[in-house]
Amino acid sequence: MLVTGGTGFVGRQIVKSLLARGHAVRMTARPGRVNPSDLVGRIEIVPTLDLFDENEDWWLSRLEGVDAVIHAAWYVEPGLYLDSAENIRCLRGSLRLADAVCRAGVQRFIGVGTCFEYRLPNAAITETSPLGPVTVYAAAKLALYLAARRRFAAAGVDFAWARLFYLYGEGEHPARLFPSLHRRLGAGEQMILSAGDKIRDFLDVEIAGADVAGLIDTGQTGVVNVCSGEPVTLRDAAERIADLYGARHLLSFGAAQVHPRDPQAVAGVCNVAER
Structure with a gap:
């Protein structure tokens, strides 16, 4: 190969x-x-x-x-x-x-x-x-x-x-959402987010x-x-990570700006033949 x-x-x-x-x-x-x-x-x-x-x-x-x-x-x-x-x-x-x-x-x-x-x-x-x-x-x-x-x-x-x-996962750029959540919440710092209503996979x-x-x-x-085939809101994803640290209170939804081209929903139907 x-x-x-x-x-x-x-x-x-x-x-x-x-x-x-x-x-x-x-x-x-x-x-x-x-x-x-x-x-x-x-x-x-x-x-x-x-x-x-x-x-x-x-x-x-x-x-x-x-x-x-x-x-x-x-x-x-x-x-x-x-x-x-x-x-x-x-x-x-x-x-x-x-x-x-x-x-x-x-x-x-x-x-x-x-x-x-x-x-x-x-x-x-x-x-x-x-x-x-x-x-x-x-x-x-x-x-x-x-x-x-x-x-x-x-x-x-x-x-x-x-x-x-x-x-997401091993080797992910530290500025992306999941690493940022882990880093800031793990340090007891507030995480400023968008409204969290957008749907992702x-x-x-x-x-x-x-x-x-x-x-x-x-x-x-x-x-x-x-893809996972499991659509979730950004709020749900952030809260799942926050729960690892008992830190939902550190999530601040609605304050972060959203890029105008950021779509409301991006979620797939997985058709991988074998997983």
Whole structure:
């Protein structure tokens, strides 16, 4: 298996699950980004300064002997990625990878997309729900899905597209909601939040990584919603964490500003074949 983005928040969990399933893994990584002690197993590192700058011939040589590709790499700098032009560069680089996959005779390709490809708000998103991205990030992901689907169909490559919902857990950026709640409530500090009425679908990143890796073994194709299938309000989610510290009194709802593009509801219907 060749994995891109294997040192990232989701990619690390994908690699761990692949290794646990007994697969041999070849992984692209920037020099110095991989700690051999925390990704132990049959990993062959393919060094690259920037995989989105690599040409098709570079990919061809790295795809030799590869049965399947899981493409989890993308630009996701917190606070910047949603409307960054870097998304277009990631799209271009990903399309070169797709062309190389077809030329190399790779049997299977799994891409990682986002729930924000769908038209929102929607509290019961299925894999056939209407699409309607409103950010450059989501639009670029959807463009890759649409182009790759046609390209791989013509070349006879099995294709799955894993749309991730709201993930939390190991390796999560400290500024995100759940780590902030744990940090502040654990320290006895007040947490200022929005009204808490928005609906979300949260899933542990370890489960999400296992779901994506599992697509190799199940052979599932098409769009796959990687989500919990359990819609909850942000208030409910925050109160569950607060209860771990006996600190509901430290939650201050309604004071935080909400981004105007933040949808009222984002929750999915899980169609992972095997969990």
